[in-house]
Amino acid sequence: MLTDRQRLILATIIRDYAKTGKAVGSKTLLGELDLTVSSATVRNEMALLEELGLLQKEHTSSGRVPSQRGYRYYVDELMHQHHLSKVVQQSLERVFNRNFQEIDDLMQTMVDELASLTGYTVVALKPESADIRLSGFRLVPINGQQIMAIIVTNDGQVTSQSFRLPEGTSVRYLDDMVDYINRTLVNQPIIEVLRTLTGDLPWQMERTIRTPVAFLQLFGDVLARSIHDNVFIGGYLNVLDFTVDSSLQDVKQLYQLLDSAQDMRRVVGTANDGVIIQIGDENGNDLLSPYSLVSATYRVAQYGVGAIAILGPTSMRYADMVSLVDAFRSALSQQLLEYYR
Secondary structure, three states, rough: OOOHHHHHHHHHHHHHHHHOOOOOOOHHHHOOOOOOOHHHHHHHHHHHHOOOOOOOEEEOOOOOOEOOOHHHHHHHHHHOOOOHHHHHHHHHHHHOOOOOHHHHHHHHHHHHHHHHOOEEEEEEEEEEEOOOEEEEEEEEEEEOOOOEEEEOOOOOOEEEEEEOOOOOHHHHHHHHHHHHHHHHOOOHHHHHHHHOOOOOOHHHHHHOOOOOOOHHHHHHHHHHHHOOOOOOEEEOOOHHHHHOOOHHHHHHHHHHHHOHHHHHHHOEEEOOOOOOEEEEEHHOOOOHHHHHEEEEEEEEEEEEEEEEEEEOOOOOOOOHHHHHHHHHHHHHHHHHHHHOO
């Protein structure tokens, strides 16, 4: 159990180190704090905090810096969530008080704004839902033999892919197939449509129309992409600003981790409705052990669970990050619910 003075010293060192990135000494603390004690007394308190594993020495300085255990104590015992500043309120308005055509547009705007606010790297995942349905399918001629296949799902997502028709083949050749798909598969869950494509659909279509197998495969590829769990990243290069002693291979693997929706869902989790702070080794992944992750899931009724995460150094401004993640995930959840309605 720490004394009030020890708690004050620890909190001040953590705050100062987050601002300056430099070790904090006893003279600095005496200049900042209203303590009626000597510099020697403050040094003794710092030494005790070091013995408890809450502080550690830097080789190049006589001052102290927080340890991972010190950050955890601060987060659990000393941190107070901040009220949203006017700057953050204006940021929320820029992101959510605007018209957007697609969910992807909103998600990318949000992570870019958060990355700009924090200087860290921001990752977001859309709600994961098994009930995404096919709303429509069409083919659009582009130029010559180039055709674009467009799929629309009930969540407003538009997925497209261009391909080239064989020489001598007209898009009209595929009109019957497009019409058949729209008559028989619209309003069905995408997962079910994909199963149908590998089942009896080709045989059913062959009874009425000439079915190019390659085209059905293309249709399936675009369908699969429409429910792919996209990862949205803001401040992609920001992580390099606080990456220390990491090899190029480590950085490359870190980016691969951030780009993987499956891996990020595993890191962030979906069971807790609050904001989670994972510091260093608590992330459960060696690639993330030099960093801290402040994350939260958000729920959109009947549409699934998504996530927002801020990746930064262990010296990040935890209270600010918790307030930001909480505010943005609440606003995003409400915005998506209104959009789906």
